[in-house]
Amino acid sequence: MAEDNFGSGELYSASHYYWSCCYVCSRKSSQGNVMKRCSRCRCVSYCSQEHQKQNWKEHKHLCKYLATAAANVEQFNFFSGFDSKEMESWKTFRMNAIKTCEILLSTTLTLAEKEIFLFPRACRTCNSTQETMYDCTECYCVSYCSQQHKQEDTDQHKSMCRNLRLALVADTYESKVRISLPAIPSNVDKKYMGSAPDITHFIPEPFRSSNNEISKSELDHCFLSCHISGALTLLHAMDKFRPELTNKKNLNIHIVGANMYEILGLIKWEYLLHRLPEVESIGYHFVGPDLENSVEDENQPCVPCCDPCTDNNRSISYSLHPTKYGEFKKQDDYEAPDLILVQNAGFSEYADNEETIEWTEGWADLPNLVPQTGGLLVFTSYTGGEAKKDLERVQKYCDVNLLVSEENPMRSLRPCRDWERDLNKDVFYSNQYYTVVQFNSDK
Structure with a gap:
């Protein structure tokens, strides 16, 4: 039983507080053993x-x-x-x-x-x-x-x-125990199958035990969904709004506002290539000041593709750029993206004025974000309330056409407690809502 069977590991997340759990070891209360x-x-x-x-x-x-x-x-x-x-x-x-x-x-x-x-x-x-x-x-x-x-x-x-x-x-x-980095499913599509009603089409839900306990398979499933949610959100946006990209030989994708969450277990981004059989290569560029521990051009990640992709001369490249997106666009090797993804964006988290340092050093760069060459800007939010405010912030600073803003069928299934209880819900999920916009070329 996953609730009681924990082992040892190496890479950990920060400890959490639950009033019903031991503050040291996280052992939880039960009816026969209250902390x-x-x-x-x-x-x-x-x-x-x-x-x-x-x-x-x-x-x-x-x-x-x-x-x-x-x-x-x-x-x-x-x-x-x-x-x-x-x-x-x-x-x-x-x-x-x-x-x-x-x-x-x-x-x-x-x-x-x-x-x-x-x-x-x-x-x-x-x-x-x-x-x-x-x-x-x-x-x-x-x-x-x-x-x-x-x-x-x-x-x-x-x-x-x-x-x-x-x-x-x-x-x-x-x-x-450890931060979970599950292996992505190894199947590689030979024919383009499109998107799906929700993420469980790609990773079916495990069987629930009759005693309603949280099993290890259910725990692994929620971690896996979190792992591949970003790649599947990109797939879903392409399938709905730019289907021609699913046949493009070489895709250029920018992951903006990137931090450790995006680059931990980089192989997860290969899952998109597995769903796009006509694509030969994907270039992922991770951009964000929080990537400050990376060194451009000297310490770039090199993650080989799986054997089936390698045998078919398919490839993925990854590059890390610890800077704001506006500065990244000034670099000589910058190429306009097919898609930009900002996960759990938080555009509206801080007041948009010069006195707010989190804004001036963060998303004050927002006007640089929308591709003006036909590419899509896809951004996700933790909650419905955040999604609405994030979109309002984008529309305030960027001239865009709204394509969709709704609950994301490819959201993670790993729940996180919501202290604000947005829409009266106790939990939220990574990438729970997604919004897709493109540059308004009619003006």
């Missing part, structure tokens, strides 16, 4: 005194901050003083709490520490926190202040419960 809560801050849990002592050096400063803040207003814990059912106020309260904590402690909180603020054990219905809570004993990711609120949320949570369990298992696996 013991820190008696000071009442926010962090441990499976044993040994792990609590082991973690005290790292936890004590934040623990004191949380406990003192609660004591000053005579509340059960840090979050008990918040009293509003309004989601925007709840989001603002938690984000401001992180910023204030970092300022007062003169430190940058780790991901797990930030998640203490983002995912507290608070009532999903009204956001209140108290000593007696009513947990969902299936996922141990959602709690309520009363049986009434738990009952009121039954239908909504039923649709999310298993996804939250899968998110917990996946987060634990990648932080305690």
Whole structure:
């Protein structure tokens, strides 16, 4: 059973915080084995005194901050003083709490520490926190202040419960075992088969056990879907809006805003070549300031194709460019792309003004992004709300025609907790929504 059977590994993701799991080893609560809560801050849990002592050096400063803040207003814990059912106020309260904590402690909180603020054990219905809570004993990711609120949320949570369990298992696996880099399916199409209604056409869902546990095969499936979602999103966009590209001998694709997520397990991008039998070569160019550890022209990745592709003289090249896209376009070897892909773009994440450094050093470069030679700009977003705002930001700065903006049938199936609960959903997925635009050549 994947929920309990973890081994050892080498490459890990950052640790996550779940109020129902041991803060050290991520062992999760069960009906017969509930974690013991820190008696000071009442926010962090441990499976044993040994792990609590082991973690005290790292936890004590934040623990004191949380406990003192609660004591000053005579509340059960840090979050008990918040009293509003309004989601925007709840989001603002938690984000401001992180910023204030970092300022007062003169430190940058780790991901797990930030998640203490983002995912507290608070009532999903009204956001209140108290000593007696009513947990969902299936996922141990959602709690309520009363049986009434738990009952009121039954239908909504039923649709999310298993996804939250899968998110917990996946987060634990990648932080305690290894980051999963599954092998892509080896079949190579001899005839162009087009796109499909959804990603499970390419990677069929595994059989679910009768006891409803998260199996290792289900876990592997969600990691694989995340691995090939980008390549299949490109395929889907080509098939729907530029079918002539599926027959082009040489494709030039730019992956912009790239970071470690895009280049970890580069072989995953070969999956697109496997679906395009008429294409002889694909050139992938990964562009983004976050690729700062790469060295252009001196340390470019060389990943050989699979044997069937190599035997048929098919090839893929990869190049990394640690710069903004506008600067990349000025390089002598720049060639206009057939497609540009920006995964989980976040165009609208920051205010678009000169005072916002994340904007000026990031997507202020947006006007350079849309190909003016007939190529497509494909960008994805984590949630429906983000997709709408990202499109508005693109339309503000770029003269484009909108081809589609909707839920992406080739999205990842690996759930991630959504602290903002966009559209009242507890999880989101990588590449969940996709938008395709092209340069408006009529003006």
